[in-house]
Amino acid sequence: MDESLLSAFEEEMYGIYQRAHSEAHYSATRFHHMLVEYGGLETARILLHSRNVSEGYTALWQLGRLDLTVEAVIHDNPKWRALFTQTGLDTCGRRLSDYGYLRSGHGS
Secondary structure: OOHHHHHHHHHHHHHHHHHHHHHHOOOOHHHHHHHHHHOHHHHHHHHHHOOOOOHHHHHHHHOOOHHHOHHHHHHHOHHHHHHOOHHHHHHHHHHHHHOOOOOOOOOO
16 A cells, blocks of 8 residues: 555544644544544544444534545545545445535535
8 A cells, every 4th residue: 555645644634633623623532542543544444434423523514514524535535535445435425415515515
């Protein structure tokens, strides 16, 4: 796997954690703990393979900031798609659609 892509994705995951705090005033404590413990890629995979959306996803939806979710980051930037299975990518699209993100003009 491309180490520079993995490194960039790791930075992106920490970036959405920081942006959620600074822009949405949401402290994604559990997400941060997962990043520290598992790293960005494994954290994203764990969240995508979960049966339900995370508390953080729901909180960001309530704040109108689904753009700060792992699902949106992966869906909206084609360069990350190589890191995930088609099932994971389908999960991103389904969750974003279910919560109105795609209908609101975000994503592709």
